[in-house]
Amino acid sequence: MRITVAVGDDHPVVRAGLVHLLMASQVVDVVAEVDDGARLLDAIRATRPQVALSDFRMPGLDGAALALAVAEEKLPTRVIVLSAYAEPAIVFRCLENGAAGFLSKDADRDTLIAAIRTVAAGADVLPPELVGDVLDQIRQRRTAPAAVTLSPREREILVAAAAGRSAPEIARAMHLSTSTVKTYLRRLYEKLGVGSRGAAIAEAMRLGLLR
Template sequence: MIRVLLADDEAMIRAGVAAILSADPGIEVVAQAEDGRDAVEQVRRTRPDVALLDIRMPHLDGLEAGAEIRRLVPETAVIILTTFGEDAYIARALGDGASGFLLKSGDPRELMAAVRAVAGGAAFLSPKIAQRVIEQLPSDRLARTAAARERITALTDREREVLALVGSGLSNADIAGRLFVVEGTVKAYVSSILSRLDAKNRVQAAIIAYEAGLVTG
């Protein structure tokens, strides 16, 4: 069971996100907080696997709370869930050790996929955020595109298909449903893809998928 702390200063948002997460039998919301300071204290007390934090909260914002959680309880992974996708927020959150960054306007399936990914030691960015990160990467775009396309030549056709779905933010379960295979098969594909691409996690794989043109929009 993946144990989650949820922090947001709006009660209706907390209730909605909690309802989405509760639909997954493998995820349990063990604590909720309405401000960043309380979120840090509850993480210290309950030691959840994942802390899901809004950015704009009183007393301590989600970015500050996330950095403090990573310092005090490094085994708890941090996901930033927010309406705001400004580049400065993204860079700061990831720089402070957050494992995920999601927009509230995203597909609810992204939320569950992100929680599962970061709880397993991986990282997860919503597709829109991944694209923003790519746009901010240094160096020549054409050169990066050419390099990414060269890297994916090491993949089989099926692996490229799976990589495109990873880049679209789909979970292993969603990919299995799309491809009509069991989830274990998808896990094997993803593991092979990461190895062949020399990518550390799904975020890096997603970036390669975007740069190679496997994912658009």
């Protein structure tokens, strides 16, 4: 029996190549292919695939936020995040949010298919070369302060970002420069230990900083 998979990547050529590779394997049935993280979540809800392959950097929801949403909704799909940027903090955040695996976009077909088989069978996947770095992240998180304190301005910008406003829109509303808003956003990412807006919003919700 083939493994059902949903694919999310906002680059059409990359997505088409990935779908072609999976279908040609004779192992996978691609039941959905989308260009947006929010649409990928909708597709997972509708089709209930065994595995979802999600690009980390996507509009709507990034890979970490998608994994968190799937876990919180207790959907049966297991998420593998694909990224060209295998930064330890990103990998750790994805796994912490419930992803079953993380792979570099440089992975070859055999590695990708093997990962899908492994995850569909209930195990997790992490490239061996990333294990040490992720363990370092775990140790750092254990020694880091648990509480996250935001200034009133940081909280205001976080709320605006969660409402979907762009940096220029936030800047105009708050009478700040766009570069100042981007600086605040970078500080928020650092405080929350994430690498993107979607992950920051997901982590802020988890910590009770957003309601």
